[in-house]
Amino acid sequence: MLYIIGLGLGDEKDITLRGLEAIKKCSKVYMEAYTSLLSFGITSDGLSKLEDVYGKPIIVADREMVEEKAGEILLEAQVSDVAFLVVGDPFGATTHSDLVVRAKKMGVDVKVVHNASVMNAIGVCGLQLYRYGETISIPFFTDTWRPDSFYEKIKRNRELGLHTLCLLDIKVKEPSLESLCRGKKVYEPPRFMTINTAIEQLLEVVQNQQEPVYNEDTTCVGLARVGCEDQVIVAGSMKQLLTIDFGPPLHCLVIVGDTHPVEEEMLEFYKNQH
Numbered sequence: 001m002l003y004i005i006g007l008g009l010g011d012e013k014d015i016t017l018r019g020l021e022a023i024k025k026c027s028k029v030y031m032e033a034y035t036s037l038l039s040f041g042i043t044s045d046g047l048s049k050l051e052d053v054y055g056k057p058i059i060v061a062d063r064e065m066v067e068e069k070a071g072e073i074l075l076e077a078q079v080s081d082v083a084f085l086v087v088g089d090p091f092g093a094t095t096h097s098d099l100v101v102r103a104k105k106m107g108v109d110v111k112v113v114h115n116a117s118v119m120n121a122i123g124v125c126g127l128q129l130y131r132y133g134e135t136i137s138i139p140f141f142t143d144t145w146r147p148d149s150f151y152e153k154i155k156r157n158r159e160l161g162l163h164t165l166c167l168l169d170i171k172v173k174e175p176s177l178e179s180l181c182r183g184k185k186v187y188e189p190p191r192f193m194t195i196n197t198a199i200e201q202l203l204e205v206v207q208n209q210q211e212p213v214y215n216e217d218t219t220c221v222g223l224a225r226v227g228c229e230d231q232v233i234v235a236g237s238m239k240q241l242l243t244i245d246f247g248p249p250l251h252c253l254v255i256v257g258d259t260h261p262v263e264e265e266m267l268e269f270y271k272n273q274h
């Protein structure tokens, strides 16, 4: 059996009882990419915190392992119980559907244990699920690469009066050569996009548009570390949010569309938070 287990958003304590019971049954426990661990405030050497709570050693499966060695993980799952841990929910934003499809093709039974995910940002900011349009991802601009394809999606959402959830880039740095030579992959800390950078890029992109669908006065909600003890949620214009330091990652942003009176009341609650 392959158990795909969501770990939630906060820390090692957010695993569900169902998830913990499944881990206890497993002979091997894999965990998806190292970047996710950082949202738990865990460094590459700090896995022991999770291992203590889960009572099992954890093998960190980086992107390469998940994509190339999924077959091996699934072969193990054919003959024993194997856990694959995912920060957030297995199907929250980044889906692990490919793993499920491959497992089914190999005749491996799969059980999914859900948990909170970045999708919780949708409701916690006071806006309603059915008033959102397509979710977008904002990549880091470089000197030579400044893609603006997300603008068209925001435009479509705004023309329909819908809110837009913006997920922000995480730039993974390759493991250092030195660590590879020593036979152990030690990852450099990744770069996380802040709400401030996302807004700067959004404002840069809109400058080139003939009929801009938002501007620095457009209401947004900035959400940092959703589901963690120190989560921060602030509503305000893009201009206002630019002045706020939201602190450590992870961050995301909602561009607010037309609002229902109840949503308006909730947003008021998050205004003037700083």
Ligand SMILES: C[S@@+](CC[C@H](N)C(=O)[O-])C[C@H]1O[C@@H](n2cnc3c(N)ncnc32)[C@H](O)[C@@H]1O
Pocket (backbone or CB within 6 Å): 009, 039, 086, 087, 088, 089, 090, 091, 092, 093, 094, 116, 117, 118, 119, 121, 166, 167, 168, 169, 170, 223, 224, 225, 226, 227, 228, 250, 251, 252
């Ligand atoms: C592709 S999603 C990963 C989703 C994850 N598997 C889950 O279920 O939550 C990653 C992006 O979601 C956003 N995100 C994830 N967790 C967050 C959190 N706790 N608070 C704010 N934003 C978050 C960030 O913009 C981050 O770059």
